[in-house]
Amino acid sequence: xxxxxxxxxxxxxxxxADDAETLRMAADLLAEGVDTVIATPHVNGVYRPDxxxxxxxxxxxxxxxxxxxxxxxxxxxxxxxxxxxxxxxxRRGLLPGLGGGDSLLLELPPVFLxxxxxxxxxxxxxxxxxxxxxHPERNPALLRNSKLVETLRYAGARFQITASSLDGFFxxxxxxxxESLLRRRLVEYVASDLHPRRGVGLKKAAKRIKxxxxxxxxHILLWENPRALLQRQMSSALREAI
Numbered sequence: 001x002x003x004x005x006x007x008x009x010x011x012x013x014x015x016x017a018d019d020a021e022t023l024r025m026a027a028d029l030l031a032e033g034v035d036t037v038i039a040t041p042h043v044n045g046v047y048r049p050d051x052x053x054x055x056x057x058x059x060x061x062x063x064x065x066x067x068x069x070x071x072x073x074x075x076x077x078x079x080x081x082x083x084x085x086x087x088x089x090x091r092r093g094l095l096p097g098l099g100g101g102d103s104l105l106l107e108l109p110p111v112f113l114x115x116x117x118x119x120x121x122x123x124x125x126x127x128x129x130x131x132x133x134x135h136p137e138r139n140p141a142l143l144r145n146s147k148l149v150e151t152l153r154y155a156g157a158r159f160q161i162t163a164s165s166l167d168g169f170f171x172x173x174x175x176x177x178x179e180s181l182l183r184r185r186l187v188e189y190v191a192s193d194l195h196p197r198r199g200v201g202l203k204k205a206a207k208r209i210k211x212x213x214x215x216x217x218x219h220i221l222l223w224e225n226p227r228a229l230l231q232r233q234m235s236s237a238l239r240e241a242i
Contacts, residue, residue, distance in 0.1 A: 002036040009057040027070065038098050077100075078096055082112055082120070106157075107135075108136070166201070
C-alpha cells in the first residue's frame, strides 16, 4: 500500500520532531501494510522548507530506515497551503510534486476565494499538472458549502481524504462529509496524514470504504490510484515552466 500524505520527515513541521519519532512512525506505517510513503511536510506561513531541504531529509530517512532494517520506501512531496505565490513557487522548482512528479498536494485555508483556487487549479492543469486537495472533509468552507467541491473538481482538482476521518477522529461532521464524498465518487485518494499523535488508520478506513463503496472501489482508492500517482511524470510544459 502507498500512503500519499504523511508528516514523517524529522524537524520540518508539526510532524516528526526527531529521528526516533520518524522511526516510530515508519514502524506504524509498516504495521498497517504500507510499503511506500510520500513525505509531505507543510509549506505555509509557519513552515517553509524548500524542495532541496525536503529532498535531503528524504535521503536521510531512507538511510535511517535501511540501518533500522525497516522495509519502507520514502519519496518526496509536500503539502502546500493555498497562497498568492503557490504556483510561482512550484514553477521555480521550490515545491516538490508528489513522488517528484506532476501532482501538487494543496491545503485550502478555512476561508478562501473560490475564484483564486479555481484559477490555480486550471493553470496547473493547463501546464499538464494535477492539483490534489488535501482533506476536503475537514475544511470549514467546504463543510459549509459542499457544492464548492464540485466547482473545484470541474476546474480539474482531485481529492484526498484522511483515513482517520472515517472513524470519527475529527468529529461527526468530517466523518459524514467524507462518507458523502465517497458515495458521490468524489474521492481519488485516501491517506494517513500521519502525525506523531495520530494513528495511521488505513486498515480501518479500508473496511469502512469497502462497506460504503465495495471491494473494487476500495482497491482503486488505496492501491491503484496511489500507484498511478507515483507513475505520473511531469509534462514537457510543466518541466519547461519549472
